Amino acid sequence: MKIFLFGSSGMLGRYVYSVLIKNYNVKCINRNQYDIVNDNDNIDKLNESLFDTTNEDIIINCCGIIPQKTKQNDYKTYILGNTLFPHKLESISKEKNARFIHITTDCVFDGKTGNYNEDSLHTACDLYGISKSLGEPNDSTVIRTSIIGEELFGKKSLLEWVKSNKNGEINGYTNHYWNGVTCLTLANFIKTMIDNGNFWKGVKHIFSKNIVSKYDLCCYINEIYHLNIKINKYEDTNAKNMTLTGEIEINKSIYEQICEINNNIKLT
Template identity: 35%
Template sequence: MRILILGGDGMLGHQLLCSWQERHEVAVTLRRPLQTYSEYGIFTRENSYDAIDARELGRLHEVLRDFQPEVVVNAVGIVKQRDEAHAAIPSIEVNALLPHRLHAACAELGVRLVHLSTDCVFSGDKGGYREGDLEDARDLYGRSKLLGELRQAPAITLRTSIIGLELSRKKSLIEWFLAQHGRIQGYRRAIYSGFTTIEMARIIERILTRHADMYGLWHVASQPISKYDLLLQLAHLLHKDIEIVADDSFVCDRSLDASRFNAHTGYRPPTWDVMLAELAEQVRERKA
């Protein structure tokens, strides 16, 4: 399968490339010139379109015509941890408008589109959210991502959340945790139902190879876990010398109900024991 990944240098995008490149013809778009990624050893002139600003629709059309993918995966997004997440114009351009422009381009070319949304379209006041629940995000990030969701063929929108290793920005939960020492707080009432990027790569590949009929909006979720327990378990697996103190002051449950997705696909999420063991091994390999 010919797959184009937009945002190949992001936390999810580079993992998709690494996971799929031996079984599929995969190309990625990169924000910066190719030579600035040389230290990572995964991007080449053959698998990359470099210096691509996703907001420049003309350049994206050129890439689509040149690579002629069967599938486009939109892994581009301005996430909460970035400074731009507080700026309306880039957030709206990338999170809200870009997906619809991609949808129009892909529909014209007969290309399937996979778009990644987020559990942050919900406030986190109740948890166990289903696809039909009212989206009540109160911040710019959640609202901009909601506006970017696609519900018509040939697009499929996956509402989910991911943790994993990054290449350069290193502002995500796991990268923050790996950089900590001594004593930190762990939110015991912050409930999470996402996946590692390793498992998310498997989920998307499963959809692409087994479920050509799927389009519209789907919740994809794991067994809910608190951020405190997640970090405690990862610290144990990594033998990390750190004290994680339970903090109940922050309350947020954005867990998703993925029963509809699981019933349709037959997918059963792995346990956090399994996913975090894989992530810990990935951390050790990066250090080696």
Template identity: 30%
Template structure:
């Protein structure tokens, strides 16, 4: 069944008439992480979408915002079939579970095993379940599958990551039937201390911090990604395997901190410095038309700049619900 709705989307508030599909059952794996929080809040704001979400444990954030929509799932100890089975059938599964680079200790066996389990084995298991049960599986990819030595990586560029994080993600990003991989670097708000660049900056109590001017970045926000996922589901756009999500421009990590400072009203000084090693993991794409289409599905008339995306994130009610 479909219904027509006239809604306002995107940073320019452009009204778009869309044909909305109802009765979509969506499972969000890892709703307590940086991406999972935003995707869960955003998709749950649409009453015609049937959202179920998971986390290792229930939290105050989950109880406050989702109540009975939560399923306990430990991706290391539990089998994925414990939540995806004949009783619990889903049309879409969005995997937000993963170990991020700052949390990995390559000298600790437990940390190494957890990283491989969550970043490599879990996506592989999901691929099999999605193919067997005809579920549409959306996986976020990372720019860290690339070393950062050249930049402007496209979808078929050689993945030359040198650390455990990147290598573990390479395995988890193998293409498969019913799997849609959208690759980008992401930033977004978190609760508590968090481990991401944005949260580190916003929670930092120092008077001055350093930002690298020779580390290049052209990622997106968790809100951008959430809107694109919703657009894909709404329009049943599932015609590709791997696509890079690329904004209009590229900035440095130091300039990214400046955007955080300006839009989140952070009273701190930023010293622009050169890192010992130049890092350029910027993404490009072999299919610019599809990149444009993804942004349009999310309600953006034109591909936005990094600066516009950070401004939108800072002004979003969903960001405020996560931070506050």
């Protein structure tokens, strides 16, 4: 069995690769082989990157166009990368009778109510959230979650932002609520899922058992990484509750998951 991994150089993809490569034959599809935006019209190039896929294989999509690295009004890039590309991968996986795992985001919701389940109405009003919502395939294994982790490139994630303020001072939102998972936790979940052959069709949420504020999250990172940051409690004028509920609850606390990232894995 081979695992074809798209987005292996991104934040999540590097964790997924580092976990799966210990037990599986992982083939990373890089941008030279297929660029999800610039090669959008070249279906032959996409097929070529997956030419030796069989019915025993798995395709994992960790790619995504994110607002931290893309202009808010870049409609073409968001739609090509977040909406059309996942559906193309699903189509190819069906043709080859391979499994397809797609990772999507809690940002399909606007955060006004929280406690969103798999059937909650998508309420995103921004281009990123809408493009991700439209890009969720119906007949593949779709994981909807929210993640934090370390990055080798870009350094745009929340965790990297907190780390970049070592010995400094930041504000932490006390009324932004979250119960996502770390990239390492999600990567380990995907490995266990593959080990056990536990695939499904449609969307399932993966989330942590405890709910924290962004202030709490910043405090955890500060403590675990020994950053010596002064973190001020800050109440945003627009409260946000992005919490998820559903079938798959991770028992480890968010604090424990961040400790695991710091202690147990070195990205390459």
